[in-house]
Amino acid sequence: MESKYPEMTWQVMDVRHLGFEDDIFEVALDKGTLDAMLHGSLWDPPEGVRENVGKYVDEVSYTKYHALWRSNAS
Numbered sequence: 001m002e003s004k005y006p007e008m009t010w011q012v013m014d015v016r017h018l019g020f021e022d023d024i025f026e027v028a029l030d031k032g033t034l035d036a037m038l039h040g041s042l043w044d045p046p047e048g049v050r051e052n053v054g055k056y057v058d059e060v061s062y063t064k065y066h067a068l069w070r071s072n073a074s
Contacts, residue, residue, distance in 0.1 A: 016055035 002010055013019055015033050037053050040046045045053070 016052060016059060018059045 002008075011019075015030070033056065034053065037056065038045065038049060040049060
């Protein structure tokens with residue numbers, strides 16, 4: 001991809017702990033990562049899945065959605 005889009009900057013990070021400052025992006029969509037993290041029952045995922053997906057969502061969510069995510073995850 002770097003050779004196809006040399007004008008872009010490519011960085012490798014852990015999606016559960018991104019190195020960007022808060023409020024740098026208005027929207028972040030990455031369904032492929034979420035799909036890769038989910039396994040087991042989608043209605044009652046294992047605790048490890050809940051924890052990792054929670055960390056991911058925490059990294060990319062706005063404050064108003066963060067509260068909704070956490071209230072539904074309990």
